[in-house]
Amino acid sequence: MSVLTRSFADYLLEFQSKLQWTDSDMADHLKITGKEWEKISDGSREPSLIALSAFAESLELDLDSLFQQNIDLNLLCRRWHSDQKDIIPDRYLPGAFSRVRTSRTLLDFIEFYFGWRMRQKVLGSLNMNEAAIADPERMINVQFFMDICKTMKTFGYSDEVIRRMGEFSVYSNRGGVVGQMFADCDTPKEVYEKVVPVLGNYFEKNHLYRILSLSDHHCTLETRVHEAVSDTLKVSKVGSLEGCMARTGVGSSFALYAGPYRTTVKETECMHRGSHRCVYHFEWSPIKQPSYVQ
């Protein structure tokens, strides 16, 4: 028994109708002849695997989403018929208190380790595209960050990979405005002192951050949900367990702005494990590298 109840021929006709394409446009995108499209459009034949794969490539659609008939066609039309290729799905608009850079970090990690196809696959499965995340300062809601983490979990990646996705923050941001902010920091302690008060400006405003203790070797950080955010999103908890794992990675990467440090992190309290707050304990030590290079 098929999990799909609708024919692909019918699905393609919806594409044609909403995008207002001619028969010839459809045949071009499917890389088939006009006669072949005629047979598909009159329902006497289903598109082939090859034709549908070509269609996905031509429109830069995620193949899995296309096969699942899970493309947000209205969003695709809005992007196609306007100059605004960067329209964000409605799902990510209410309570937009996160900078896009926070989520882009995760995608940069995915691309670095798993290739651009995987990045496209994750973006496509969420009906997002590169144009929508081009501006790192753009605001988007926390759901996008959570959905990326959740998608990777669905693909079978471990909690450790999710944490490392967050840790990649430093490599993603070192060359931009965030990196410049820490250019004169010599120690991790200076970085944490500097970053915590401005996390809301550069990363996200869903949470309130507070340093509980700070030394030359450690930082204990508390985060609580910003009440305005939970009110807007109408939820008691903001984020998710996976999202929290990625955030531990982001937090532990800060020491690297000061140089080659290895940081360990322990989350001693978590909002997603019954506490009213998350408490992270970061400890770092310098990495000494022998030099074999003359």
Next chain:
Amino acid sequence: MLKNSDKYSTMTPQESRVAKQTGRIIAAVRKSKGLTQGSIASQLAVSQSALSKIEHGLLIPSVHQWFEFCKFTGVPVDSHLSGYIDYSRPVVKTTGSHEGSFRLPKPYSIERASTTRTMLPLIKWLERNEGEEKAEEVLSQMGIDSDYFVQLDHTIGIQFGLDLIAYLQRRGIYSKDGMRSLFQSIKQRGFHGSLWTGYEQTHDSVELMTLLLSRATFYEANFEYLIEAQNKQGVDFSSKPGTHFKEIKTLANHDARFSICEHRKAYFTQMIESSMSHSQPIEVTELECSFHGAQRCIFRMRMGAL
């Protein structure tokens, strides 16, 4: 709807290729998951004989059937584009003689820390020189079904690589002088799955080498790789062998020890040089060797050294 094309008569070359790739994937996954043709056929609502034709590349599954198959088995839906299944997951070293209904002989089932993606260049060399049928026969004599290599994340003991190289040497179709040519098919992007595109985007050999090392666990977990130092001209990196090497009896043999590091050098060199669009020659040398008294191997890669 199936594209029926006995003897490929009505198939275009592209259709033949896709038919062959989808068929090979379906057969490999069926064996990997220990399923029967009957159970897959029933899931896809086709007859067992139609499924058999699909597996042999004589029919192309419809979109519905392919999608159904992928959902049922968890195979990425775009696998038909490359002909390989790639989950892009790091190697988890395991010991075990079974992977679904695939069976591995004992020497290759202990401490399986190499992915099949690492072994593919050797198998392609075998196919190139002996033909596909003979290659299948050789693998069968070694006790392995060639479909095992369709999934790039399957694991196998390093002894398999050593034995295959020994076979190629015995047959006279490979000598140590031509070591690099053994890995010439490494540039087939399909072997690397989604990892490949990252390599294309690097700017020079040093960047590519460091990227490759950072992804080492997607290829093998026999060694622990660490970048020791780098500058614009090169990279020094170490590799520490896993404790399981003590169990590999053939490593008492000097040639086998020599073989592992020499082949790794050739693999790195070929990988770096063939992945670069602007083709920068490099040289990889081994400064210290864990198989010759050192605690770890230290390799030095230099650009423009040839």
